[in-house]
Each structure stands twice: as structure tokens, then as C-alpha cells.
Amino acid sequence: MSNRIEIFLTLSAELTAFSRFDLLGTGLAEAYLGTLDRVVGDDITDTLLAAFVALPPPEDSTRSQALRATILGNELLGDVARSLTKLWYSGTWFELSYAWTQRFGPKPADATFVVSPDAYVEGLLWKAIGAHPAGAKAPGYGSWAYPPKIPAFPGSSTAKSEAISVHLQNAGIMS
């Protein structure tokens, strides 16, 4: 993988709170970087990636504040980063705000659209709420009898193993 997509993945992991493994598991990382390039242009994408690389290192306590100040709070990059986060969660690119377009000029490809049929299916929101996309990834007859399985997020105290043992407890084979 190229350095560019590596940076894109690390940025996306930080924006979505999902791991690189989860993001790559959607099979859509390259398609989403391509979407960003096509909609806002390579130059703005590169500015976003450069701003991310320039953040203090992960172990530095000022990093999260710097992320807010230099990316999410930035006039140019903030709306783009938010649209990118929503893209990962929903598979849909949401049109940038009116204010952004007024300030930086309209982008011809910037409309609200679903990237591809599998982008809808692989939206992180389904995983985040322990559900499945309507009409796809069917979880099996009777699965609705079990509580939804919410994955553990970085910083959360819920261990992943707890989240996945729910079915077996119901089946009575694990104490």
C-alpha cells in the first residue's frame, strides 16, 4: 500500500474511532480515498493528509486538541473531514455546506450520493449500533431474539470478548 493510503487510513481511524482492521475490512478504503480526490480534488485531499501528518504524535496529550484546532476547526478542512467521517459511517458522500461552497467555490462532483451498492452495505453505522443494513448481511432467522452486539471502541472498558460471547451464553454452553 502506498504511503498516501496509509495516512488516509490512519486519519480515518482517528475520525471514526474504528480500527484500521475494521476500515480495511469494509473493502472500501481505496474507493473512499478516490471519492475524496474526485469530489474535493487531490490538492485539498493532500492538504488534509498533510495537516494530519503535522499533528503531534499519538502519545502527546495535546494531539486530540490539535486535531480539533487544525482539522475539524479549520475552515477549509473541517467540513471535508466531517463529510469523510459520514462517508465511512453511511457509505454516502454528503454534499459540503453552503458556507463552504461560497467560501471555496463549488466542486462539480460535490453532491450527496451513495458511493456504491457495497458502500451502503459496509457502512460502519451498522456495526456501531450492532445491527445490519436493511436488505443485506442478513443475521439469520431468530437472531432478533438476542441483544445487539455493540463493538468495543478504543478507550472503552468493554472487552471485545464480552461483546461476542452473548450468543453462547444464551445457548447455555458458556457460563
Place this chain on the structure above:
Amino acid sequence: MHTHSSIRTLDELKEFLHEAMRLEHATIPPYLTALYSIKPGVNRDAAQILRVIVVEEMLHLTIAANVLNAIGGTPDLRRPDFVVSYPAYLPDGETDFEVGIQAFGREALATFLKIERPAIRPENLKAGNPLIQRRTAPHKSMLGSHPSNNEMHFYSIGEFYMAIVCSLKEFEAKAQREGGTIFTGDISRQVTSEYYYSGGGELLPVFNLKTALDALELIIEQGEGDGGGIYDGDEHELAHYYRFDELVKGRYYIKGDKPGHPTGPQLQVDWDGAYPIKPNLKVAEIPDGSELRAATIAFNHRYGDFLKLLTLAYNGQPSLLLEAVPIMFEFRNMMLELIRNPLPGHPGLNGSPTYEIGRDVAAQEVASQAEAVA
């Protein structure tokens, strides 16, 4: 009556039926992995064919468990060697061939055709001993061999099942002459269609010789076809071999077609439309501390849990099969994620489920650490 001396006792027959379960199960990981390696939006025909076949293999596993239960056996899918180490080996006449975990593609399909190929003995070998001796490396997982002697191989899977059929007949005739029966199993242990939806065939209770032979016939016919014909005995369903052949030929079979010459509608196969997983990947090849390694181990644990649940279902709690269904769909999601993640240190290759169940040292380390913490 001609008898196969390869099975001498009822206990040995039970071991043969365990081997049948192991054999039927062994086809499921390769088919499932190939199915889930297919990229979204392509190879819809291939995915549909693989899905139908894998569901039928699950049915065959359950049928073998039913026959084992009918003669008073105790199906156990938690045995350490139940899940084979891939690549495993299946008999193909005088030699063996490799069955591995790999992405959908021409090579995978060539293996699948061999798995389902009806092996016909040449005339000069017709009267021969059904068992053929050949050396087997000790670490190799052999399928379709004698349960108590890894070096005694059957000529084909068909002959392996014929040995079971013959000894069922022989032992039952002998038991009846003495006023008894070998079908002493508790009928409530039978898994029937009410516990098994979209099953790819009927799941009927096994309680006597006739029902046992009918059940085994379904396994043989769905795989190889009925005596060289392309459809099964009831002329409804295309045998697995010919379903895979449709993908190779790029055409569907229709009623009346001769083997090897389908004349139905064309179908499209995108041979590159699959994620490039590393064949027969092992956990040990995935860098320590990587998310991919942790997820691969988590999948193996989940699969092991699933086999525990199936064991309970086959031992008097058939309704647990319904609870196993959501776990199967959970696997699908876990497998898709493994298959789409690049394998660190192997540019151009992706991860894969490894199916190291009960033989995964790293997993045992994690488990013992977890116990120590608890």
C-alpha cells in the same frame, strides 16, 4: 453377499461414521472461504453455486451425525483432529490430491471438481481390495482413510461410503438373525427438517436400515450424481460436480444434457473477481501484535464455539441448531473482514480464516492468559 472386510465391528462402523462427518465438514471451510473471497458485485452465478453446495455439505454433515446417532453413537465435533489441518488430502484413485483454503479462481475450482468427481475404478481393479496402502507423512491430514490406519486409503469417497453401506447391511442382517437390531439409538437425538431451514434437501429421521441407506444415498448422489448421470436420483437437482463444471464451461446445464456438454444459458465468471488471500495461511505467519492476528484467532475461537454448539445439537438438543444460525452469519462477517485485510509482510496478499481449531498454539496462549487474568 459380497462383504467389505474393511469394517469389522459396530464400534469400527461408528468410527467410520465419525470419519464421514470429518470428511463432510472438511469441504466446508474451502467452499466457504472461496465464496466469501468473491468481491462485491461480481461472480453472482459462482457465489450462488458455491452457496447452494456449501449448504448441502452442512446437510451431509448432519445426515452422517443422524446415522451415527441411529446406531447408538455419540457425535463429537470437538475431537482435536475433527477440523483437518489445511491443506488436507483426499483419495483420488491411486493417489491423493490436496484440498486447501484459497480464494475463488481457476485453481480453487479445479480442486472443487476433484472433490466432487465420481471416481470410477478401472475394470482391472474392480475385484480389488477397497483399501489401498500408501505412505502418509505423519503431519498430513488424510481424509477418506481407515479411521484406525492412516495409511489405508479408499480408492474414492464413493468407495468409502460403499464400505459403510455394506457393513450397515451386513451388521443389521446379523443382528436381526439374532432377534435384535443395530438401530438402537434414541430417536429424539435425530436432527430433522424442523431444526434445519433452507436445507438443500430433506432431513429425515434415521431409525432403521432403510432410512439409513436413504440418508447415505442422498449424500452420495448430491455429490457425484446418480451413477454417472448429471442429476440426482429424483432428476431434480444437478450434482455438485456438474454445478462446478457449469462455471468452468461458462454455461448452465439443462435437462437432457450430456455430461461435459451444457447447452443452457451462458453465465459470466470473473476469474480475477476475488480478494487475493494467501492460500492455507496459518496464524504463525501473521505478525505478532497485529490486529489481523487477533481477529484471526478470534475467528478460530468462534468457529470452535460453533462446533461445540453443533456437538450439543447432535447429542439430544437439536433445537440448538436454530441458535447456531446467527453464529454462522457472524462468521461470514468475521471472514469477510479477514479476507479484505492485507496480510502484513506479504505485499499483494490478503488475510484468511485459518481454521486452526484446537491446534492453534497462539490461541491457547491467549486463552491461558485470559484464565490467569480472570
